[in-house]
Amino acid sequence: MRTVTLAASTAAMLTVGLAVYAALILAGIAVALDGARRHRRRRAIAAAVLVAVLTLAGLVVAIISSVA
Numbered sequence: 001m002r003t004v005t006l007a008a009s010t011a012a013m014l015t016v017g018l019a020v021y022a023a024l025i026l027a028g029i030a031v032a033l034d035g036a037r038r039h040r041r042r043r044a045i046a047a048a049v050l051v052a053v054l055t056l057a058g059l060v061v062a063i064i065s066s067v068a
Helices: 006-037 041-067
Strands: none
Touching: 006 041
């Protein structure tokens, strides 16, 4: 039987989390560009705000993790 240590599973969870986070940002950019191209201002603005919030949240988490 194979035993998985907690450190290995934590690293895997962080990797998956970062991949999902990056995918959300890229999807938000794609939606914002599509909304702007189709002249849907509310959709484009909402997606751009989502991307900005995710980016700022990532910056804050990076700063906190580097200090702690």
